[in-house]
Amino acid sequence: MSPSPNDQALVAIPEPTLKRLPYYYKSIQGQREAGREFVSCTTLAEALGLNPIQVRKDLQATGAVGRPKVGYHVSTTLDAIEECMGYHNTKDIFLVGAGHLGQALLAYPGFSEFGFNLVAAFDVDPTKMETEFAGKPILDASRLSDLVRRMHVQIAILAVPATAAQAVTDTLVRAGIRAIWNFTPTRLAVPKGVLVQDENLLASLSVLSKQLESSRAKSHKESIHGEPEEL
Amino acid sequence: MSPSPNDQALVAIPEPTLKRLPYYYKSIQGQREAGREFVSCTTLAEALGLNPIQVRKDLQATGAVGRPKVGYHVSTTLDAIEECMGYHNTKDIFLVGAGHLGQALLAYPGFSEFGFNLVAAFDVDPTKMETEFAGKPILDASRLSDLVRRMHVQIAILAVPATAAQAVTDTLVRAGIRAIWNFTPTRLAVPKGVLVQDENLLASLSVLSKQLESSRAKSHKESIHGEPEEL
DNA sequence: GTTGAGTCGATAAGTTTTTATCGATATGGA
DNA sequence: TCCATATCGATAAAAACTTATCGACTCAAC
Structure with a gap:
């Protein structure tokens, strides 16, 4: 072609x-x-x-x-x-899981700059339900599926405990979600056509720490062998 | 060699x-x-x-x-x-910036599993200082430099407003920090030998959204041209 | 004008990362 | 015991990403 x-x-x-x-x-x-x-x-x-x-x-x-x-x-x-x-066209987003991390995301003011609109959060905790946080409503997770379908929301943020990650994902997929921003340390199984962006914080930190270790070992070795460090 | x-x-x-x-x-x-x-x-x-x-x-x-x-x-x-x-050897970490995101990280229980010990947080907000969050002390940011030096902390988490990112980084570097986990959307200037791991959340979300757009365009085009989707 | 330096755009080379190939080895069943 | 199969390890091919090279263009100074 x-x-x-x-x-x-x-x-x-x-x-x-x-x-x-x-x-x-x-x-x-x-x-x-x-x-x-x-x-x-x-x-x-x-x-x-x-x-x-x-x-x-x-x-x-x-x-x-x-x-x-x-x-x-x-x-x-x-x-x-x-x-x-695509910063111009606004994209609605649902947040699933209103724990500490979820709340931090709810409070984050920068989404709109890049064309995102965090519409609502969902949680299973009854004490959080039907409350607001940072001006965004926290809704009953049982309504998630229905609202994804009715509002044609395509992007979801997954900030639930790892144990619930796959189950929630399945729900989202069945409801027609197209992309998931995954903050859980789980690798999600999704059908072809559904996008997942992993944001495994612990993995990133591990990488950093490992690189630190390596760089230390390297510079130590260099000093032993008398090789000068690069500028 | x-x-x-x-x-x-x-x-x-x-x-x-x-x-x-x-x-x-x-x-x-x-x-x-x-x-x-x-x-x-x-x-x-x-x-x-x-x-x-x-x-x-x-x-x-x-x-x-x-x-x-x-x-x-x-x-x-x-x-x-x-x-x-290096999950075995414990690594002390300081958190700088105890806003929403910082608090979420403070409350995160999984660090120890990978050998990390979030020792304390630092902030400039007087109302937060000398309080605790999730069992971790929040200290006056003015003590940051001194404590990094005295405790030989090598890793710091940067969760401050973007405007303060470079200044805090400079302080950390001068105090002898070796690695920075950067949650700000700023690219930090650091001397050689100091590691930075960027965790630009908005960038990740943007990527996801862009890929979503592309995949939509692609499948639309395929359907027009009558090409079958892969299984 | 003419010259010189900074910068773009395109092409090419180099590096890193992913995917494939193939022989060797261990297990379980005929 | 021998064979079929699953799996590893090593090497090689392919793909993706980064860095380099070079000619062309534009502005500014002389």
């Missing part, structure tokens, strides 16, 4: 790039507020501690175009990122 | 592998509790929705050895992962 001209949006952007785009967005916003009209890869890379070439490739993926010797037009590029990431 | 025989621990394990190890650990633990003595890559992969070959490679990286036709010995393999990830 030969790709048609407007296939750009369908050419999948690499996930590492997608993860960096919000950083570019924020940084360029800062430049705009500072009154700058253009920004170069070099500048961006410097500010974010990244490789300039990588920045250029990432921006290319959004469709943004730059001018030699000048850089990227701030507003145009912001638009390109917004368009690419 | 020719690698010496016991360099295995120094051969860096790929980060993607490190991120998967906690899942293997948890899954194998489950197998142990179910009374099984051996577990195969195939089984593990099935349970976690991964590629069996990948599982085998990952386990190899930990030093675990399996037996053909039998699989990996559950207890031995768990030990290998524990040893590899």
Whole structure:
């Protein structure tokens, strides 16, 4: 099949790039507020501690175009990122599990900036039900399925105990959810077509700690062998 | 430099592998509790929705050895992962920023399982200072630097507002911190030798939402062009 | 003008990570 | 005992991602 001209949006952007785009967005916003009209890869890379070439490739993926010797037009590029990431069209989200983590997410003010609307939370705890937190209603989990269906909510945040993770997932999937942001340490089984983004906090911390250990061992070894550390 | 025989621990394990190890650990633990003595890559992969070959490679990286036709010995393999990830030796951690997210982390009970000890939190809010949350003390942020130094704490969790992120980081670095688990949407500038693990929640959510959009566009296109979806 | 330096865009090389292939080994049943 | 099968380990191929190279373009200074 030969790709048609407007296939750009369908050419999948690499996930590492997608993860960096919000950083570019924020940084360029800062430049705009500072009154700058253009920004170069070099500048961006410097500010974010990244490789300039990588920045250029990432921006290319959004469709943004730059001018030699000048850089990227701030507003145009912001638009390109917004368009690419879909910050414009609002997406409703349900939160399942209103424990400590869930409440932290409920209180988080930044969702709207990226086009998200955290509509409501669901929990099985009777003392929490039909209350509000940070202006968002906490509803009875038994209503979850029905409301997902009726409101056509596509994205859910899973912040329940690990033991309930798969069961809740099954409910969500049956109700027609399309994407799950998974804060439990469980790997969820979902049918093809349902997306899962894992946010395993303990795993991340473990990685950090392991890398710390390795770097220590390495520098120790280097000092023994008399090899200088890189600059 | 020719690698010496016991360099295995120094051969860096790929980060993607490190991120998967906690899942293997948890899954194998489950197998142990179910009374099984051996577990195969195939089984593990099935349970976690991964590629069996990948599982085998990952386990190899930990030093675990399996037996053909039998699989990996559950207890031995768990030990290998524990040893590899350093779950045994306890690591003290400071939390900086006791807002909603910080409190959620304070209340999180799972740290100790992986060898972490969240010692204390720090905040600038006078109403929070010298109080406790989930049994952990919340201290005056002005004492942070001194305590990092005196207690030789190497890992810090950064859960402060974005505006304060770099300043707090600088303080931590000067006090001798070695690794930062960064929950702010800021990319931190740190000197070489200091590790940063970014946990940009909005970025993750954005990625999920973008992928959702793409997959929708793709399946729509497929249906137009009459191409069958894969099974 | 002309020159020089900074930057983009495209292509290519390099690295890392994932997936595949294949022989070797252990188990259980004929 | 011998064979079929499941699984490991090692090596190789493929894919994804990052980094490098180079020509072209634009602005600014001379």
